[in-house]
Amino acid sequence: MAADLRTDLLLQMEGITKRFPGVLALQDAHLRVGRAEVHALVGENGAGKSTMIKVLTGAYRRDNGTIIFDGRAVDFQSPQQAQANGISTIYQEINLVPLRSVSENIFMGREPLRYGLIDWKRMNYDAAAILQRFGINVDVTQPLTNLNVAVQQMVAIARAVSFQSKLVVMDEPTSSLDEREVATLFDVIRQLKREGVSVIFVSHRLDELFAVCDRVTIMRDGRTVDERPISEITKLQLVARMLGKELSEVRRSGATAFSEGVHQARQELLQAEGLRRGRVLQGADVNVRAGEIVGLAGLLGAGRSETARAIFGADSVEAGQVQMNGETVHFRSPSDAIRAGIGFSPEDRKTEGIIPYMSVRENITLALLPTLTRYGIIDRKKQDEIVLKFIERLGIKTSGPDQPIRELSGGNQQKVLLARWLCMNPKLLILDEPTRGIDVGAKGEIQTLINELADNGLGVLMISSELEELIEGADRVVVLRDGRTVAELPHQAVSQDGIMAAMAHGSEQIAPKAERGANG
């Protein structure tokens, strides 16, 4: 398994395996970064990018594999040790000390000394000099918190560079930056490159990868699936490799339990237009009619969950309009949306769905309680009737309504959460990854159920990372890219290639909605 040592490479990670209890996070993965190279590391949720970086920096111990850095085999015990040996990491959340000065942050832990005391003059001078190299002029004696996020990020990079780093790892550095700040960051990255420093760049924004990176490593399900100069791959190919799909015209493989054929769409139910919030939502449009399933597609970070949360009133928006049944609504909280007949089953069952210590009964009726009570007192008879009805109807496997929900399997927990909304008799159901992380049997049952619900006139907005689910389940697919709606594919036109093309390029190649997706 030992790979040949290649002297042209700065970093060579080979055959990396990392096992967590019950999960194989990395499986014989590799990552090779050349000298003075900006290297993109991409992959969807659970692909193993973060684990790979943590293995590199010593935050995780690897179970197997070799790491060769700058010509010798290394085995870092901690990120500090990796940093001392020339690998610095800059995380999404800037891990600096907000109330200390810029120069203190840059030199923290190795302040220049003079007669045993801190040499403030030299420290400030050196800090200013490092920042100037990147064209940044700030008062280095002021507290970090006075600066905007982009400059703080530069300080983090300056700190990394001042360690004489040979490799800087940037984990989604642009997620909190605006476009001008991103441009500044790219200048810094190019400057690093000129100075012979390599950069590993993790980002979900395809345009950024193609703008600044030399090579790309694509990961999926814990393996490295491709590695090549970025000029040799198109955005569409990149998306296809990330999702593990071949470019073909296969439309229906029968991989899901959704029925064939289109639902009878009825009157307009939800119209959301121009939703905006920071950089995560930059003009998302979605509309759902009664009795149809609308799929919401996009890569990780495209703004799918954010769109759902904005519609549901869970997050505020800076701009945009939401109409329910033709009337403009302003949901200030989920309870407003619930009263208007919307249900929302979130992506992360554990952290946002179940109330772990409550029983199946309480979890099912949590949203329904206001209508189950008289003077605030719960009508237990009515509650039990409803709970038993839905346990039976959805086939929830439980020892009884009193069983704590945390003891149920993932699929049954998901059914309880569906029951929570179905017992409200909603008009619109927003399902964020309704079948993620549950076993095949329960998955099929839930897909069948969603289908039946739409047949009965419920409007469904379904977010899914599984293209089969969107292709076979949805009557229409709305594609988001970088927080804006770039395409809307009617049932006849829904295909893997079509969705992936929209994810990769935006709307240019897709006829409908071209006017909306184009920049500006």
Add this chain to the structure above:
Amino acid sequence: MANKAGAAGISAKVELPEQEPIASARYRGIGQTYGALIALIVLLLYNAFFTPNFLTAQTISVNLTQVATIVIVATGMTLVIATGGIDLSVGSLMAIAGALAPLIFLEKLVSIGNSAITLPLAYVVPVIVAGLFGAFNGTLITRFKIQPIIATLVLFIAGRGIAQVVTNGNLQAFNDPVFQYIGLGRPLGIPFQVILMVVIVAIVAWVMRATTFGRYVLAAGGNEAAARLAGVPVNAVKLAVYTISGLLCGIAGLIVIAINSSSDANLVGLNMELDAIAAVAVGGTPLTGGRATVVGTFIGALIMQLIRFTLLAHGVPDAAALVVKAAIILVAIYVQRQRAV
């Protein structure tokens, strides 16, 4: 493991190691559910046999009288802790209520001259003021997103200062049998505060079990993000529990000054926050929120009280008694610890 493989021929021996974890899990389940109750019964039995004159009306009455204020405050604390919060200001709020009441019925603030008006006011106003301070805690926590331990630390420090300022730091002594009924009255021979305590525990326990509010408290503490997405008005619920905690502190403050026939802003409710938190924890409500047992808290407070009484009755010095008390808390928490989820 090796043992199991080696003794494969003898089936009885093979099964033994399999049974053990099941049995211990069952014992632990009993410990979690009934641990506090069992401990209380053990303490009662011990005293019944070994402490002279324990089973007399007077001893029981003394113990219940002493525990009443802790139970009342700890009941509010249980709700706060059920939402995942904590209230350090309870003792100070008791002091504020205790300082206000005499000012009203001794007519030091305004002269009304009619006790039919001043006495009801002396009950109602301090309790409402304490409730408002509780609402202030809740506002800091919900609107300004300050962590509960810090937010309530504000009034923990400032509250006693406020109580001293309104009384000019003076000890207010009084003798007013009508007002002091809350602490000294004995309808049917039962101390009034004991009745009050039982009624409050019963009402709050019922509210937690049977009402939407009770479910919301547990949902907000069990998983705040999920509760919000299910339409639970999390902020209003939190505001309510801190307000309720404040109101109950107000009542407890009145009881204390009524018993003492005086109000000393330095002493009313001193260290109450620690006693109340200990009662909640010993009673089996985890400090992480999402679960709560009001009756458990009642039992927890009784256990703490009985331990103190038992040690005193058997001549253990007070200093040593504190160490034993701490050890018992540790044991109680250990017995009720939760399995990792």
